Amino acid sequence: MDELLQRLQDRIANLAADAPVAALRVVAALERLTGHAGLETVFNLEADVSWQTMGEALGVSADAARSRVRKYQYWA
Structure with a gap:
């Protein structure tokens, strides 16, 4: 999964250099x-x-995890 995320980040960075509006859409x-x-x-x-x-x-931290979970619960 880490490799996939790194490749995605690299592709977006390349796209941002060539076509920033398209990168923003992504x-x-x-x-x-x-x-x-x-x-x-x-x-x-x-x-x-x-x-x-x-x-x-x-x-x-445990507090940061709780905050992240609550953020998604707020979206519900």
Whole structure:
């Protein structure tokens, strides 16, 4: 997954250099996609998963994980 994300980032950077408006459209589409995916993911979270575990998976603190989850719950 990390490799796929890195390739996507590289492609967007190249597109931004050649066609910034097209790159902006891609970024906007990705924002919509990640918003919907985040909402679906939060909906499917197991109730017994701790904030600490979520934070470790995201590479952030438990408080930051809670904040991120609440952001997606707010979108619902």
